[in-house]
Amino acid sequence: MTMLTAQPMDPKLGSIIKLAVLAVGGQGGGVLTGWIEDVARANGYAAQATSVAGVSQRTGATVYYVEMAPAAGGVPIFSLMPAAGDVDIMIAAEMMEAGRAMLRGFVTQERTTLIASTHRALAVSEKVEPGNGIANSDEVMAAAGLTAKRFIAADFDALAVRNGSVISAALFGALAGSGALPFPREAFEAAIRASGKGVDGSLRAFAAAFEAATAPRVPAGTEKKPGALMARGPAKMVAEWHRLTARAEALPAPVAEMALPGLRKVVEFQDLAYGAEYLDRLGQVLGRDDAGHGFALSREAAKYIANAMAYDDVIRVADLKTRGDRFDRIAAEMRVKDGNLMHLTEFMHPRAEEIAGMLPARLGARVQASPEWMGRLERWFAKGRRLRTDGLWSFGLLHLLGGLKFWRRRTLRHAQEVAHLEAWLATALGYLPKYDLAVEVVKCRRLVKGYSDTHARGLSKFDRVLAGVTLVAGRDDAADWARRLREAALKDEEGKALDGALATIRSFV
């Protein structure tokens, strides 16, 4: 019997180029793979491509895989799927897919050129969280820098869209620009031309991405700082605005930074007097704050008092929907060209609560307490309305409603909002000298957002979190618990995570 002994590896094996594409279904990964195969075959390479299309094509994560080697000498045996640690070129058509490629071991320092588009196509799990569920791209970027032999990253999706094409063309350009395949640029472009569909747009996106891939990386953090805030209008108003901004600017720096946008928000919401009120309220908080804590309490208060004062009522929505700059912005977004028209349809669904909220506070409160009257309002007003704000009738209606600021302070809604705001601030300040706890309670105002049911659910979560805080207020780690409760409340719609956190608290108090 012959004994087998170890042999040196076939040097030709090194000539196999292994390329994987990780894409989201619908991104044109199949087209990209086809081009790559074509360019290889046209340049004297044997190539083999595979994919696992199936249902993954419906917006799921999908892998395409290509192997190629010089055709002279015979038919190489190619693998049908990428293997961990054995991929030369990894193209990720989205940032988290780049992360997935690394997770699956397809990116290694010894051999892998990673080409990734930095844009995000959010997964459903990231979008449904009531808070901010967006996955952290920075972590993936950092990992890619450590894991890949070479890392080429740009927003290839935006680049493609700018050039009237789709991401597959841009990624093909980046692949050509990376120099990771031994073919000249013209060979790549020939493959696009041969495909015969949307050739011009594809070539433009290809060229732009080619440049992006060959240009040196621009370090992050070079975006320009926002410019100064300017106000136009009647001279007396402008003068008063300047007085108010001077007051805000005189606040300690960390507070002023938040108070200026806060001031603008409340003045835009109502008027200059309301702005002065905002600064007064902020002043009350500042009076109990100190520099030792970096004015964190006042800074957070500056943010959340502004948000609480600029609540979302019918008047605000109607005002925002009828502003001139809105029409221009939408026309630009929709790429309305000369000679085109644009119709605008708004989806409104007022409820009895909104109507009652517009009534004078006392009357409104009586109406709201009467199921009979609420039923009437519901019948008269509450139904889905499609309003064409490019038309005179609907625009006029919303324009009128948006002009009711003079009436706002008398309304039931305003009274309710003021009461809620004052109770919340008093609760927060009541926890002083537990400074951190007071800050956390101020931050809980974040939970109140949305309209109708969502708003009601937010309010109820807010109440439950604050009630939970009272249970732990005596503990040293009360601030931690307040933060945990708030974060739990932002995790899901029904508040399951919050229920869990509250149950935990009850288990030890």
Add this chain to the structure above:
Amino acid sequence: MAERSFKAEVEHLRLGEGDTFTGEGILAITKALLENGVGYVGGYQGAPISHLMDVLADAEELLGELGVRFEANANEAAAAAMLAASVHYPIRGAVTFKGPVGVNVASDALANLASSGVTGGALIILGEDYGEGSSIMQERSHAFAMKSQFWLLDPRPNLTSITKAVADGFELSEASNSPVMLMVRIRSCHVTGSFATKANRKPTLSVREALEAPQSDFAGVVLPPMSYAHEQDKIRNRWPAAEKFILERGLNEVFGPKEAPVGLVIQGGMYNGVIRALQRLGLADIYGASQVPIYVLNVTYPLIASEFLDFCQGKEQVLVVEEGQPEFIEQTLATYLYRAGSTVKLCGKDILPMAGEYTGQVLLAGITDFLRKSAPGLLPAPVRAPNQDRPKVPDLSRVVPIRPPGFCVGCPERPIFAAMKLVQKETGKLQITADIGCHLFGSLPPFEVGGATMGYGLGPAANAAFDGGGARRPISIIGDGGFWHNGLSSSFGNMAFNKSDSVAVIVDNYYSAATGGQDVMSSRAENATKATKHPIRKALRGIGIDWVRQIDRTYDVGHMRDVLREALTTDKPGPKVIVASSECMLNKQRREKPLAQAAIREGRRVEAPRFGVDEEICTGDHACMRLSGCPSLGLKVLDDPLRDDPVASIDQACVGCGNCGEVADAAVLCPSFYRADVVHNPTPFEARFAAFRARVIGWLQARRARRHLVFEVAS
């Protein structure tokens, strides 16, 4: 019309003697069928062989020229039953479907076919949907071959081997009077490559000619006592004939040195992966020349004892590489060794994993492990004693979100599930079953509607236990594909006959959409060779279901919700069926987008809708996301220090389906959404009127702006 057109590729099917075909596996298989004189073809779509059906449909002209009959069968059972033509007639027939689910459906016909035996070659091309990218339960079709006795081919995954297997399959079938199943895995179906073609051949006897001289023989009928004779015939005659053919024609292959202490026994489909593992170990060159003997089973059923024992001669250990479970092949080979009194050690699932796909990593690890134990001298030093510090890779598993498939942009099924979620907010959680098809994505977040799926066309049948009613009626969901596959009889026949007090929602998107947009009976499209435009509600009426509500615009979420509510509360007895119809957006866009673009170019009036979100009005509560999940509805982080949470944002991919606005309205979410309809080439009157309105509106806006402070950020 199917999602992907193969009209251009179909021309490759006309290649002649000595030409070279370059393209996808599926297309190569079709070409091989024509080269081998197939007389009739059929099947039922499903990944990974959907495209085979699409290719056949697009090749109908060529098939007609050759006298080949093509049927887009109603389901896999119908496809398998079609092979009955090969029982009495010397006509080659081929059908295709996915496995193992398609084989499950077809198994009645397949078992009868296998019992009767065949005269003409009968080939089942089976797309084995196993491993990454699969959409079904993870099982093997292998068991069906064993229980009914048809032969199973699992060729090496390259176009030459796969097309050769088509020819071998027909001949093996005829030589052994048994049906043959040609199994191709997901990647083999889509693998690209080349093979040398032969001229297409007309069938020696066409199905049309066969009808001139009908034949029958009661010996072929599965009834006692013939059925007993069939069983004996399978074992006494057909099996030995198959073995003889496989041996004589050398269908299985042996590679590598003749003599060695170890060897590999592998399924043909595993060949490339095994070679890659050997290449990485320095044990095979780029062309696959291996230093380890490999016995490649291009036929995985039956296994030939003599051939296997020959291969084992002189070896100490062999490793069986067999994907999936149970390990049928390994068990049989172990029996062969034991009966022969052999001392060869058989390894397999003790080293390789019992369950799951054999990926490159799995094969490399398994083969390395096997060789380390059985022939350590063979392995290069670093593999024998790994001494390598891998750089620490940051753990991204907590960062990267899962991304299961979901509804496409503008999908008409999304609003149906939004409405169901809204109804459940009123009623509380309902008992809901689902079927097979795109609508099954409704069971995933954000909707999470529907728990169980029991198979294609079985959604309402899966609720049968609850047919008697209770506190709240159960709901079942089924697609139009499932309805015509066998839902009409198995689900709706069952409901009607048992006077079911439950609700069924038929998601009618005009196609068998999940499998690639093939036409079904109720498709609205003109189809030259198929009967379309048969409304589902008429079929329901025909079997005595009277409470039927037809919805022709699923995007009307409020209406959808109201109808669901009505179905749940009406006191009418019997089944309550809602037919929710709107065209699959993927197909609609593919058809209408080029038309709209052409119209704009030609100066005709076109309205292009798209949705948008007013950032300042959106509070970032994401309530809309929980009723949508549309890929074009995403989040945007605002450059505003006062905002904590990202707001909703709609990208360019939006097709203006209307779900966002409808949901915001029906669920009373928020007024952030707007629809912008860009009117291309407006009429002169329209343009003048719009200009007038814009002047009035502009005047009002300017008037208000003059009286208030207007803020802007200097750039």
